[in-house]
Amino acid sequence: MREGGVRPGVGKDGGAERGGVHPGVGMGGGKGGAARWVWVAAAVVALAAGWEAWGYQVAFVTDAAGPRALPLLAVALMLAGSVALALRPHTGAPGSGPGETGIVRPVLAGALFLAIPFLIPWLGFMVTAGGAMAGLAMLLGAPLTRALAAGSAIAVALYLLFVYALGVPLPVGALFLAPTPGGG
């Protein structure tokens, strides 16, 4: 997408090698390296989906394609594409945009997003979102105090906008609710 235009000059072989999404996998394998294994993994996922979809059958005469046609077509396309890319991972535009900061920060960002749905029922929207957004701000390079300020400002602003202006209820959190006979 955008990276190609902003950061030209990444060598054809350098990109996937340094910026592979699975560092540590196949790094010693010379050309292809990590990128190849990601495509192999995609092909395996497609095969598993195909295995599952094969069982979706009905005996209606009027429904010749049946419920499995769409998923099986999807699997065929994914399989063909990812096998081709696994065989020739480098025949594309230059580089896949190597991460300047390695894999740790994107993984942390993903983990922050993933934590939100599990924390929201207990901590409520305000605390969870405020904390997660402050964490993201820090990952984006803000110092601690600024990150906390940004996170809490975003959480409060969104809460006010949705709950009061738009009338969309947001979870308050079990921790902050007084126990009631009917359950929190």
Add this chain to the structure above:
Amino acid sequence: MEPFALLADGFAVALRPLNLSLAFGGVVLGTVVGLLPGIGPINAIALLLPLLFAVGIPPESALILLAGIYYGSQYGNSISTILLNVPGTPAAVVTALDGYPMARAGRGGEALAISAVASFVGGTLSIFGLVLLAPLLAGWALRFGPAEYFALMVLAFAAVASFSGARPAASLVAVGTGLLLASVGLDPQSGIPRFPFGRLDLFDGLDFVVVTLGLFAVSEVILAVERAGAGALLAPPIRRVRLTLAGLRDVGASVLRGSGIGFLLGVLPGAGGTVSTFVAYGVETRTGGPERKFGKGDPRGVAAPEAASNAAATGAMIPLLTLGVPGSATTAVLLGALLALGVTPGPLLLDRNPEVFWGLAASMYVGNLFLLLLNLPLVGVFVRLLRVPGWILMPGVAGLAVVAVLAVNRNPFDLVIMTGCGILGYLLRRGRVPLAPVILGLVLGPLAERNLRRALALGDGVGDALFPSPLAAGLWGLVVLAVAGPALGRLRARRGRPRIQ
């Protein structure tokens, strides 16, 4: 003259105070999200949709707002393309070729003025085309049966995938991923749950707002985190946006050529935006006259693609509204939004919901006028928005995505799906897999499946089911062209190049 009488009714809808303010709000918001790196119209539409449900405004008003974001973002995108050399869409890459050199030479204000005027002319002329062509196409589309619709949808997939500029194999992965995401949930025809993973939450399928925000917004935030510390981009200050009559005369012909090319290509499902700017630029470089400086800051190199991309954006509304077949990622999201709002685009839309179609067309005239009036004097203000630091902008986008997803179904499990799609989107983008076919597959997949199964039920054998008419056969011919054309071009280019890299 009938279309113009109907258009007059449309103006009555568009000039209602609510719709007028929504058109204004839409184009301002569109300019802002088109300008800011990493948001874009797709996220803005997906973020706003749950909000529109909460407020409960009529569908034509919602569409006026969402369409305003769509074409307004084109103006905003031009600003960051010209000043920062950061094209937010593949189509805008062409504008950067001459726009950025102009900005570096201190002529950024002039480039922005040309871009605004060219966008306005391209947009306005093609609304004219929309008003004339859409009723004709809608009448013609009444003859479409399931087989024709299925072929048309396959054509949209083929065109979007082969014009995405990505490797063909990556496009296959993208379409496949979108169709796979689309097949999750209860099969509406047989009632069989597909890929339920034992969770009742998945029986309803994946909500397209949730998937879209994951694929685009969450993956963008993760990419921004990865890039943090790579150094910020600084926009050169804009002193004044100058617009001279002589300057306009120089680019006038280019604007008109670009508008025509953009509209014609925009109407074709799938080809749309990206191709139109490249073609318009190519035509300019050939007909540009004696004093050519293309690539070094020629105003005509800004004018033609800018007119073309706006004309194509408007032209793309024709297949979307009259056939219900989107030709790009953004129009696919618009289709999803329309369906969610209870409006079914198709040949009957003009008859059943005239206020939606004609109100939208009229509001687009008004919106483009707003954009021109806003962009000439206020470019400096918009440029200042580019200084908002990423550590405020990106958590803001993430927070909005979380609230929007919670507002859709009030189910925190949707956040897990959004994050999963975010990680998927991140991996796809790192693997240089285009996201447009994914979103097209997600929105169009179920419609294509329904039409295919209907066609098979109606036809006598597969051959008869898929090729019941010359029209269907013609559409399949276009599918072959869309797939084979770019592939042949690539093959020829490869042969022309030396063997050793």
